[in-house]
Amino acid sequence: MASILAVDDSESMRQMVSFALKNAGHTVVEAVDGQDALAQAKTNKVNLVITDVNMPRMDGISLIRELRNLPDYKFTPILMLTTESTAEKKQQGKEAGATGWLVKPFNPDQLISTINKVLG
Amino acid sequence: MSIDITQFHQTFFEESFEGLDIMESGLLDLDIGAVDNDTINAIFRAAHSIKGGSATFGFTNIATFTHAMETLLDEIRDGHRSVSTEIVEVLLQSVDCLRDMITAQRDEEEPDGERITQLQQALDGLLGKENEDSEDDSLGGSQNKHDDGAPREWDISFTPHPHLLKTGNDPALLFRELESLGTLTTEVDLTGLPPLSEMDPEECYLSWKLKLSGSGVSEENIKEVFEWVEDDCDLVIKEIAPATATEEKPPREIPSNKKPIAKSVSKKSLTPESSSIRVSIDKVDTLINMVGELVITQSMMGNLDGDFEDFDHARLEQLREGLSLLERNIRELQESVMRIRMLPISFIFSRFPRMVHDLSQQLGKQINFEMSGEQTELDKTVMEKIGDPLVHLVRNSIDHGIETPEIRKQAGKPEAGSVNLNAYHKGGNIVIEISDDGAGLNKDRILSKALEKGLIEEGCQLSDEKIFELLFQPGFSTAETVSDISGRGVGMDVVRRNIRGLGGNIDIASKEGQGTTFTIRLPLTLAILDGQLVRIGNETYIIPLISIVESLLIAPENVNSIASTSEVYKLREEYIPIIRTHGLFGTTSDAEDLEDGLLVVIEGDGQKVGLFVDELLGQQQVVIKSLETNYQRVAGISGATILGDGTVALILDVEGIIGMSRKPGNGRNQHLEKAVA
Numbered sequence: 001m002a003s004i005l006a007v008d009d010s011e012s013m014r015q016m017v018s019f020a021l022k023n024a025g026h027t028v029v030e031a032v033d034g035q036d037a038l039a040q041a042k043t044n045k046v047n048l049v050i051t052d053v054n055m056p057r058m059d060g061i062s063l064i065r066e067l068r069n070l071p072d073y074k075f076t077p078i079l080m081l082t083t084e085s086t087a088e089k090k091q092q093g094k095e096a097g098a099t100g101w102l103v104k105p106f107n108p109d110q111l112i113s114t115i116n117k118v119l120g
Numbered sequence: 121m122s123i124d125i126t127q128f129h130q131t132f133f134e135e136s137f138e139g140l141d142i143m144e145s146g147l148l149d150l151d152i153g154a155v156d157n158d159t160i161n162a163i164f165r166a167a168h169s170i171k172g173g174s175a176t177f178g179f180t181n182i183a184t185f186t187h188a189m190e191t192l193l194d195e196i197r198d199g200h201r202s203v204s205t206e207i208v209e210v211l212l213q214s215v216d217c218l219r220d221m222i223t224a225q226r227d228e229e230e231p232d233g234e235r236i237t238q239l240q241q242a243l244d245g246l247l248g249k250e251n252e253d254s255e256d257d258s259l260g261g262s263q264n265k266h267d268d269g270a271p272r273e274w275d276i277s278f279t280p281h282p283h284l285l286k287t288g289n290d291p292a293l294l295f296r297e298l299e300s301l302g303t304l305t306t307e308v309d310l311t312g313l314p315p316l317s318e319m320d321p322e323e324c325y326l327s328w329k330l331k332l333s334g335s336g337v338s339e340e341n342i343k344e345v346f347e348w349v350e351d352d353c354d355l356v357i358k359e360i361a362p363a364t365a366t367e368e369k370p371p372r373e374i375p376s377n378k379k380p381i382a383k384s385v386s387k388k389s390l391t392p393e394s395s396s397i398r399v400s401i402d403k404v405d406t407l408i409n410m411v412g413e414l415v416i417t418q419s420m421m422g423n424l425d426g427d428f429e430d431f432d433h434a435r436l437e438q439l440r441e442g443l444s445l446l447e448r449n450i451r452e453l454q455e456s457v458m459r460i461r462m463l464p465i466s467f468i469f470s471r472f473p474r475m476v477h478d479l480s481q482q483l484g485k486q487i488n489f490e491m492s493g494e495q496t497e498l499d500k501t502v503m504e505k506i507g508d509p510l511v512h513l514v515r516n517s518i519d520h521g522i523e524t525p526e527i528r529k530q531a532g533k534p535e536a537g538s539v540n541l542n543a544y545h546k547g548g549n550i551v552i553e554i555s556d557d558g559a560g561l562n563k564d565r566i567l568s569k570a571l572e573k574g575l576i577e578e579g580c581q582l583s584d585e586k587i588f589e590l591l592f593q594p595g596f597s598t599a600e601t602v603s604d605i606s607g608r609g610v611g612m613d614v615v616r617r618n619i620r621g622l623g624g625n626i627d628i629a630s631k632e633g634q635g636t637t638f639t640i641r642l643p644l645t646l647a648i649l650d651g652q653l654v655r656i657g658n659e660t661y662i663i664p665l666i667s668i669v670e671s672l673l674i675a676p677e678n679v680n681s682i683a684s685t686s687e688v689y690k691l692r693e694e695y696i697p698i699i700r701t702h703g704l705f706g707t708t709s710d711a712e713d714l715e716d717g718l719l720v721v722i723e724g725d726g727q728k729v730g731l732f733v734d735e736l737l738g739q740q741q742v743v744i745k746s747l748e749t750n751y752q753r754v755a756g757i758s759g760a761t762i763l764g765d766g767t768v769a770l771i772l773d774v775e776g777i778i779g780m781s782r783k784p785g786n787g788r789n790q791h792l793e794k795a796v797a
Binding site: 009010011012013015016019020023052054055056068074075076077078083091094097098099100101104105106107108109117118 | 129169172175176290293322347
């Protein structure tokens with residue numbers, strides 16, 4: 001099973017995502033914002049990153065860009081978790097190197113089926 | 121394996137309330153005209169999180185409402201809209217409304233629909249809403265699904281751009297997903313492959329021709345698989361043999377697709393707000409450390425175990441040492457446990473900026489409001505009860521204290537008045553100060569009012585302190601007009617009673633023309649009390665140490681009888697009523713004659729009385745147990761505690777006893793008040 005980094009500044013979302021992932025048998029590392037996530041990612045190589053977009057200190061888009069610059073995360077799937085269903089945000093995320101996205105609101109089942117798409 | 125997401129609701133509510141506080145204080149900080157990016161971003165993020173969470177957890181009304189706020193904030197953030205007072209006001213009201221909506225959701229009550237509609241309209245009005253429901257199509261779902269199950273066959277040409285792999289996408293995974301739709305055959309095209317020497321292993325040079333056949337597979341289904349890579353590849357989807365008579369669709373660019381997601385969450389009953397507190401991890405760590413120490417001490421004492429027959433001096437020494445260590449451990453443990461109940465006072469302070477903002481608008485006054493010591497910690501119960509008195513005092517300062525800008529100008533003061541709220545620790549107490557640089561208390565007006573109300577008599581000379589004291593008398597209000605702000609029937613007497621109920625006190629300092637300062641002192645906690653143990657007959661009582669002025673041997677020549685029913689003691693130049701405590705509780709004392717016992721002078725409610733007791737025992741900290749929950753309320757008793765020997769001792773309610781002693785018919789002291797005054 002995969003080790004997954006879940007990044008969200010909202011505690012309830014983080015709890016839900018991480019609960020759902022653990023429930024599906026994955027290992028979860030949590031981070032509260034982009035900077036925290038970057039630090040976690042550097043110390044713990046994970047197989048998948050799921051990140052919120054709007055966060056204090058470092059937002060999801062910048063996080064994706066930073067992660068893609070790390071040799072370890074060049075090809076790692078990174079999913080954006082976002083309420084922004086506008087094309088613009090997705091575009092920004094894609095340009096930064098995101099693998100895909102999951103639009104809020106979503107339920108745990110949708111989350112699991114989405115991550116199964118990117119976990120080989 | 122479906123997960124019950126109601127378990128995350130409580131967290132969502134908590135963090136939403138926090139978010140709302142952030143929004144509120146952010147909005148109050150917003151400088152019209154020069155909007156600070158960080159502030160507006162913080163407000164936006166809070167709204168955004170609440171929207172995301174509420175949508176996820178199925179609180180559609182909250183999500184819709186927040187969406188409008190978010191849109192407005194987004195426009196401000198992007199610089200498409202400038203901030204006006206009107207916008208701030210509407211947003212502030214929306215924050216209130218949202219808070220009510222979330223509270224209603226948490227308590228499973230109906231929110232105020234009318235108010236919501238009103239504010240929603242106000243927000244829409246600001247947005248100049250020409251029906252932009254762009255978001256709503258995200259809930260709409262995809263259009264034409266061919267779910268009729270007829271077999272269909274598709275030709276897919278998939279040419280990834282070279283950088284596809286660097287987005288974390290993998291063609292093989294896409295194919296695996298396609299396979300889940302039907303039968304897939306793949307044919308790889310290697311023509312793009314460069315010579316090995318020129319090949320960059322991180323690029324994708326391959327392209328594929330795919331054939332997918334399956335029942336009911338629609339173009340939408342296929343596009344959905346390629347949704348994330350639509351910009352990272354050339355994709356052509358063609359239907360080979362349309363099974364039905366529908367026209368063959370020309371291949372076209374894939375439109376940006378919205379995920380069809382509709383949510384419904386079962387409304388499971390959540391218990392209404394269980395009283396909980398968030399405890400910082402370092403407090404818990406301290407606690408664990410303490411327990412560790414305790415265990416070490418225990419094992420040290422355990423070594424003493426064994427043969428007690430020859431318990432020699434050395435081991436006695438060791439035992440004593442262990443006991444003193446144990447005492448220290450337990451005291452520290454107790455303090456740490458107490459600290460868990462302590463919360464920073466910012467929990468109540470945080471509501472003031474908003475209130476001051478609203479009040480100053482309403483009254484046309486300019487106020488510089490400043491707070492300090494927000495991190496000062498206070499027991500949760502005390503915190504809950506001190507909120508209202510503080511609100512009252514701050515309202516008072518603004519309403520009665522601070523003058524209008526014109527008057528201030530005439531008085532040579534800056535037009536904006538300042539009101540400060542300050543909290544700090546001092547000698548085992550919490551001190552909260554509310555100070556303003558307003559008009560100060562008008563002594564003449566207080567005096568004439570007191571005369572009018574019959575609280576004082578003509579011609580009496582009172583010190584400043586005594587004059588201010590009059591403010592706390594029931595039914596006293598100095599404002600010429602009772603405004604809807606301070607004059608709500610809750611007077612300063614109630615404020616003081618509440619504060620005293622918490623074991624605290626309030627003082628006033630004021631200089632006419634320069635301002636007023638209210639100083640509140642509160643105990644750190646309500647659960648533990650420093651007590652003086654006294655013996656009366658066979659009973660042990662506890663008197664709160666804080667209310668004891670002094671204890672003395674009674675000199676019979678200083679005792680005077682009044683009307684043969686009551687006694688007073690002349691202490692220096694004061695006459696203090698003597699209360700025979702045993703008489704109050706219907707018990708007996710050993711000492712019948714006053715000179716055989718002791719007099720403990722206690723003070724409460726601005727008055728001193730002397731309690732007649734047999735003996736002073738020790739002083740100790742006692743843990744207060746409620747008498748009401750365990751038995752019933754008893755006049756003159758505020759609680760009980762369990763002593764070291766296992767017996768129960770009652771804690772005397774100083775204010776209550778003084779009140780009882782005053783009551784006519786209680787035997788004694790109806791004449792005394794005058795004597796004391």
